[in-house]
Amino acid sequence: xxxxxxxxxxxxxxxxxxxxxxxxxxxxxxxxxxxxxxxxxxxxxxxxxxxxxxxxxxxxxxxxxxxxxxxxxxxxxxxxxxxxxxxxxxxxxxxxxxxxxxxxxxxxxxxxxxxxxxxxxxxxxxxxxxxxxxxxxxxxxxxx
Amino acid sequence: xxxxxxxxxxxxxxxxxxxxxxxxxxxxxxxxxxxxxxxxxxxxxxxxxxxxxxxxxxxxxxxxxxxxxxxxxxxxxxxxxxxxxxxxxxxxxxxxxxxxxxxxxxxxxxxxxxxxxxxxxxxxxxxxxxxxxxxxxxxxxxxxxxxxxxxxxxxxxxxxxxxxxxxxxxxxxxxxxxxxxxxxxxxxxxxx
Numbered sequence: 001x002x003x004x005x006x007x008x009x010x011x012x013x014x015x016x017x018x019x020x021x022x023x024x025x026x027x028x029x030x031x032x033x034x035x036x037x038x039x040x041x042x043x044x045x046x047x048x049x050x051x052x053x054x055x056x057x058x059x060x061x062x063x064x065x066x067x068x069x070x071x072x073x074x075x076x077x078x079x080x081x082x083x084x085x086x087x088x089x090x091x092x093x094x095x096x097x098x099x100x101x102x103x104x105x106x107x108x109x110x111x112x113x114x115x116x117x118x119x120x121x122x123x124x125x126x127x128x129x130x131x132x133x134x135x136x137x138x139x140x141x142x143x144x
Numbered sequence: 145x146x147x148x149x150x151x152x153x154x155x156x157x158x159x160x161x162x163x164x165x166x167x168x169x170x171x172x173x174x175x176x177x178x179x180x181x182x183x184x185x186x187x188x189x190x191x192x193x194x195x196x197x198x199x200x201x202x203x204x205x206x207x208x209x210x211x212x213x214x215x216x217x218x219x220x221x222x223x224x225x226x227x228x229x230x231x232x233x234x235x236x237x238x239x240x241x242x243x244x245x246x247x248x249x250x251x252x253x254x255x256x257x258x259x260x261x262x263x264x265x266x267x268x269x270x271x272x273x274x275x276x277x278x279x280x281x282x283x284x285x286x287x288x289x290x291x292x293x294x295x296x297x298x299x300x301x302x303x304x305x306x307x308x309x310x311x312x313x314x315x316x317x318x319x320x321x322x323x324x325x326x327x328x329x330x331x332x333x334x335x336x
Contacts, residue, residue, distance in 0.1 A: 011324075012317045014292065048320065048329040051273055052292050054266070057186045067185060067199050068177045071206035072170065078207075079168070 001027035006038050015046035158223040165213040177206050180224070183294065184231050190289040191235035193278045201234045221303060228294070228304040232286045239282040276326035284319035287312055 001009075006028055013019045020028060031038050156175070164172035184205050189198035208230050216226050277285055283305065290301040291312070302309045324330035 008317065011320050012313050014320070044324070044329055048324050048327065049292070051269065051327050051329060052288070052323070054269055054273070056293065057189055059182045059185045059189075063195075063199065064178070064181045064185065067202045068174065068181050068206065070199075070203045071177060071210070072174065074203065074207050075170065075173070075210050 001031045003031070003035060003037055003041075006031050006035075007041055010041060010045040014049045014052075015042050016049065159218050162213050162216055162218075162223065165210060173206075173210055176209070180227055181206065183224075184227065187228060187231050187286075187289055187294065188235045190277065190293065191232065191282060191286050192238060193274060197238060198235075201231065201238060204234055205231045222300065225296070225300050225303045228290060228296070228300075229306065232290070232304055233306075236282045236286060272327060273323075276323050279326060280319055280322055283307075284315050284322070287315035288319045288323070291316055 001024070009020060009024055009028055013021075017025060017029070028038075032042065156172075158176070158179075161172045161176045165176060181202060184202045185198050188201040188205070189195055192198050192201065205227065209227060216223065221229075277288070280288070286305055287301060290296045290304055291298070296304065298309050298312050302312045305312065305315075307315070321330075
């Protein structure tokens with residue numbers, strides 16, 4: 001490995017040897033053993049690694065919880081599902097049947113009522129016919 | 145190089161949770177979200193350089209995990225990589241839409257108490273690093289975040305960014321060179 005290749009290696013992967021590609025690690029280590037320039041470059045790369053790792057972010061747990069809750073609220077809103085604090089909805093659902101069941105129930109009640117309550121019978125039609133005859137012909141059976 | 149480190153240490157396996165999420169199990173979603181949310185926020189914040197925007201991206205990422213859980217194929221990608229990919233895409237898209245570039249290197253925490261000299265020095269170093277990262281193109285920033293901070297392999301970083309592995313090496317090389325110049329580490333320890 002040339003010094004140029006070594007510089008490119010550590011400028012890409014940093015100073016941590018375990019992150020170097022396995023097929024280049026041996027040659028790089030061999031160069032390090034004999035080259036002061038390579039060792040100096042490795043120290044510079046390690047300094048940059050240290051700066052990068054000093055910038056590790058610490059995300060507070062309250063912030064994590066806030067993001068998860070917001071995502072769940074959005075899911076509830078998108079799917080139309082009940083919010084977690086609507087404690088009364090299951091009770092209502094237990095006593096009020098869903099719409100299709102309500103329709104079937106109403107139809108059944110209607111049928112039962114229809115069987116049990118007799119329909120009002122129409123009055124006999126003969127007197128009406130007789131009245132019409134009298135009206136049109138003036139003919140009555142009653143004695144004059 | 146191996147698989148990315150997964151935050152899934154306890155509880156059901158990611159695959160089992162995703163199968164339950166695909167059939168709309170919110171309890172499983174909460175478990176998975178709590179498992180990954182810290183990493184998602186951290187990646188988004190490093191790419192965006194802004195805590196409030198990072199939270200919005202993290203929320204959107206989680207929502208998309210819920211929406212598209214049935215599309216994730218464990219044979220094709222680690223779940224962490226799939227989630228990182230959503231996070232990076234959303235974050236990079238957001239940087240492209242920006243009119244201005246916000247910078248809050250101090251992580252939007254204002255502390256007015258007197259600070260020890262070590263704390264001041266550390267905060268100054270953080271500010272310098274954030275400014276140097278913010279000056280990079282978003283894809284270089286994302287590559288550095290995934291490879292160095294999240295310790296993803298080259299292959300996993302490439303999959304998360306939707307580029308080839310040599311493409312990742314190129315992003316890392318250019319990004320590190322720019323950071324070394326900005327932070328002055330290219331001059332430290334240089335031989336006379």
